[in-house]
Amino acid sequence: MANLESAMRGEELAAMRLRVLFRRYGYARFDMSKFEEYELYSRNKSFLASDSIITFTGAGGRLMALRPDVTLSIVKAAPGGGPPRRLYYSENVYRPRHAGREVSERMQVGLECIGEIGAYEMGEVLMLASRSLGEIGGRNCLCLSHMGFLTGLLRGAGIEGQPGEQLLSRVGDRSESEIRRLCGEYGLDGGFTEKFASLAGLYGPIAERIYDLRALSVNGETEAAIGEIEQVCRIARRLGAPGDINIDFSIVNDMNYYSGIIFQGFVEGIPAAVLSGGRYDKLLRRFGKFSGAIGFAVYADMLEGSRGGEDRPDADVLVLYGEGDDPLEIAAAVRDIADGGESVCAMSEEGDLKYGRLVRLSERRGAGI
Amino acid sequence: MSGPIKIALPKGRLGESVYAMFEAAGYGCPDAAEDSRKLFFESADARVRYFWAKPADTAVYVERGAADIGIAGKDILLEHSPDVYELLDLGVGRCRMAAAAKKNFEDYGTGPLRVATKYANIAREYYGGRGREIDIIKLGGSIELAPIVGLSDVIVDIVETGRTLIENGMEPIQVITDISARLIANKVSYRFRHAEITQLCERLTAV
Numbered sequence: 200m201a202n203l204e205s206a207m208r209g210e211e212l213a214a215m216r217l218r219v220l221f222r223r224y225g226y227a228r229f230d231m232s233k234f235e236e237y238e239l240y241s242r243n244k245s246f247l248a249s250d251s252i253i254t255f256t257g258a259g260g261r262l263m264a265l266r267p268d269v270t271l272s273i274v275k276a277a278p279g280g281g282p283p284r285r286l287y288y289s290e291n292v293y294r295p296r297h298a299g300r301e302v303s304e305r306m307q308v309g310l311e312c313i314g315e316i317g318a319y320e321m322g323e324v325l326m327l328a329s330r331s332l333g334e335i336g337g338r339n340c341l342c343l344s345h346m347g348f349l350t351g352l353l354r355g356a357g358i359e360g361q362p363g364e365q366l367l368s369r370v371g372d373r374s375e376s377e378i379r380r381l382c383g384e385y386g387l388d389g390g391f392t393e394k395f396a397s398l399a400g401l402y403g404p405i406a407e408r409i410y411d412l413r414a415l416s417v418n419g420e421t422e423a424a425i426g427e428i429e430q431v432c433r434i435a436r437r438l439g440a441p442g443d444i445n446i447d448f449s450i451v452n453d454m455n456y457y458s459g460i461i462f463q464g465f466v467e468g469i470p471a472a473v474l475s476g477g478r479y480d481k482l483l484r485r486f487g488k489f490s491g492a493i494g495f496a497v498y499a500d501m502l503e504g505s506r507g508g509e510d511r512p513d514a515d516v517l518v519l520y521g522e523g524d525d526p527l528e529i530a531a532a533v534r535d536i537a538d539g540g541e542s543v544c545a546m547s548e549e550g551d552l553k554y555g556r557l558v559r560l561s562e563r564r565g566a567g568i
Numbered sequence: 569m570s571g572p573i574k575i576a577l578p579k580g581r582l583g584e585s586v587y588a589m590f591e592a593a594g595y596g597c598p599d600a601a602e603d604s605r606k607l608f609f610e611s612a613d614a615r616v617r618y619f620w621a622k623p624a625d626t627a628v629y630v631e632r633g634a635a636d637i638g639i640a641g642k643d644i645l646l647e648h649s650p651d652v653y654e655l656l657d658l659g660v661g662r663c664r665m666a667a668a669a670k671k672n673f674e675d676y677g678t679g680p681l682r683v684a685t686k687y688a689n690i691a692r693e694y695y696g697g698r699g700r701e702i703d704i705i706k707l708g709g710s711i712e713l714a715p716i717v718g719l720s721d722v723i724v725d726i727v728e729t730g731r732t733l734i735e736n737g738m739e740p741i742q743v744i745t746d747i748s749a750r751l752i753a754n755k756v757s758y759r760f761r762h763a764e765i766t767q768l769c770e771r772l773t774a775v
Contacts, residue, residue: 284744340759373758376657402762445759449653465756467570471651472755533666 205542210499213290214308217335217497221287224327226310229286231272237262241269246271246456251302265293267302270479270494275310279488283314285507289499296500297492306386308433309476310497313483316491318427321460322434324493328464328474333498338467341440343405343446345428346457346477348412349448351420352398356391364454371451373399391417404443405432412446420466424459431460453456456482462495466502496562515541517554522547524560572615573757573764576630576638578623582661582749586639587618589658593771615764627652636757637765642747643726644691647687653758655769656751663747665690666740667702669722670715670732675700684714694724694744712736723743 204212208219218228237254244250247268249526257263266272269288277284293302309325312320325343332339353363362385369377375396382392394415401411409429416422432444444462452461458481464474476495483492516536520529529545536543536558544552574732577583577588587600597611597618610617621629623641630638637655643665645654665687675681680703685691688704695702702773705720710731714720726747727733751772758765 245650338760371584372654373753374654377654402759433647447759449755465759467760468633470631470754470756 210306210502213335213497213502214306214499217308217331217499218287218289220327220330220334221310224323226285226286226287229273229276229288229311231269231276231288231290233375234265234273235272237264239275240264240267243271243456243482243485245453247294251295253293253302265302266290267294267308269294269307269496270311270482272493274313274482274486274488274492277311277483277488277492280490281314282315283312283320286311286313287434290487306499307496308368309494309500311492311494313367313492313494314490316478316480316493318430319434320491321427321431321493322373322376323438324476324495325431325435325460325462326440327436328495329442330463330464330566331436331474332464332494333441335466335473335502335543339465340443340445340473341464342402342445342450343428343432343462344446344448344450345424345460346452346454347358347427347459348421348424349451350454351418351424352391352415353514354420355417356395358385358387358389367451367454370395370399371449372513373449375399385520398448401448402449403445407430410448427459452477456485459493462499465494467533469501471501473498512540512553512555513550514544515555516543516554516558517549517552518543518545518558518560519549520545520547520560527565529560531557532560570760572610572612572617573761573768574623574635574638575616575618576626576635578626578639578641579620580623580642581637582623583620585660586658587662589772589775590616590618592775593738593768594661595768595771599624601713630752630754633754633756635754637751637768638682638751639749640752641747642750643687643774645750645752646693646745648684650752651690651755653753653755653759654750655765656772658749658751658772661747662664663726663728664726664740665744665747666727667691667694667710667722667724667744668715668727668738668740671737671739672714673707675721681722682720683722683724683757684711684720686711689722690744748755751760 223476236254240252252267253265255263269290273286289308291304293304295302312324317357329341332341349367366381369381378395378399379392398415416425442455448465450461456479457477459478461477463472466473474495478493480491517531533543533545577587584604584719595614595616597609600609608619624644626638627640627644629635630652631650679732680701682705683691683702684705684707688706691704711725715722716736730740753765
């Protein structure tokens with residue numbers, strides 16, 4: 200049956216469903232240009248997933264860049280405060296699929312909520328992230344970490360700056376042996392070494408793992424982070440977030456930009472995160488805006504082939520006509536079938552066309568249709 | 569539940585000794601020793617499927633999800649930074665990544681240091697962290713030759729016993745890091761097969 204969905208590729212279908220989902224919760228579309236001044240990205244390079252950026256010289260000799268990221272453009276245009284502004288986008292970005300590889304055009308769909316952000320807004324965004332994974336289909340999971348917990352634990356251990364970043368990076372690798380080696384190098388006491396090692400291995404549904412997380416708490420900062428995780432997940436569930444949300448501190452983002460909950464979404468069969476997001480108040484501050492912000496992006500290009508019409512036939516019906524057949528008779532046959540709601544293609548030979556059923560014009564004529 | 573756990577093993581001595589560890593941990597395959605030319609071998613009972621890959625490529629198979637877990641040297645992980653979890657230090661294949669030079673070499677720091685290596689990123693990171701300007705000379709093998717024929721001032725390479733260096737009138741001048749074989753996991757497989765992979769790690773640790 201030919202309909203709107205059957206004409207879409209997997210990523211287009213997912214993007215459309217996500218846009219419908221976001222609009223249902225009051226998110227307005229944000230449109231933007233394909234390029235920005237390069238300076239916007241060069242000043243915030245570590246916020247970007249990759250530092251490979253395609254640049255060109257614009258009018259007036261300004262260095263421009265094909266947009267490698269959407270959030271920076273939205274933050275630049277966002278107001279400094281006030282009630283939360285809910286925006287969604289569906290745009291192509293230009294960055295490598297894998298670190299160190301060639302830049303490619305990638306489709307990204309996401310949302311941002313910027314302004315006075317409270318627990319409700321965080322819960323809503325988490326619910327939308329969870330439901331976005333549901334729209335993609337298949338077995339999926341949403342995993343949650345908290346930058347406040349990570350920075351609180353580092354502060355408790357008396358580690359800051361580059362050593363702290365290195366240690367978090369090893370937690371992100373789940374590399375217990377490297378964590379122990381680094382903690383030894385930094386002269387950390389055994390208790391903190393065990394906490395960092397345990398954190399790297401901590402994974403599972405929040406209801407099951409929250410007690411393990413509490414055992415790793417060391418100060419008010421880590422306590423507050425645990426409280427926020429529990430509260431936000433409760434709100435997300437009340438709003439209808441399907442499935443479990445897992446605690447997963449291998450999700451580590453840049454401490455200079457992210458400040459609260461951060462999360463990633465995974466779909467079985469797609470070998471990397473398809474969704475990534477979190478609270479990034481510190482990025483806003485770099486733009487001189489002192490309010491809150493949270494959002495996420497779905498990397499729709501990774502869904503290519505996972506859903507949609509790629510394996511469906513090119514047409515439901517092939518109308519096969521002969522050399523001497525009357526074009527008006529072919530047209531009448533095609534119209535009858537198309538009006539009946541099926542997709543149809545008329546050809547004088549089958550060629551490579553994939554079709555559901557075959558109608559020979561000569562047989563149709565013989566049957567008196 | 570989706571099929572057996574796919575495991576990428578590095579071809580060669582290291583892969584064989586790691587497979588012996590898996591076997592001792594209860595993940596052996598009856599047909600493993602039958603035909604050494606076989607690319608795959610599988611145990612339905614242990615729910616594992618192994619395949620052999622070039623040692624430098626196992627991390628690629630894991631990162632892209634063609635394997636759920638695999639074995640890679642720390643040198644490969646440092647050089648290519650694949651987006652994978654590094655779950656265990658298996659304690660085999662131990663060696664060092666080191667800078668080496670001809671005996672009595674002294675770096676006066678008057679110009680860029682010429683560094684011959686297969687590991688350009690490790691060398692760049694190491695010397696960059698020390699503020700030393702370098703000129704990387706990327707070679708595919710026989711790295712020790714470079715200082716002897718005047719192609720480079722130093723080399724950055726894996727040193728096992730140091731005997732090859734000594735035989736060629738060279739010596740290690742700085743140890744950059746210790747190297748050993750690591751059990752790595754695809755980040756999505758880890759989440760969807762958490763119980764199986766965690767159990768496998770625990771059994772391997774107990775060997």
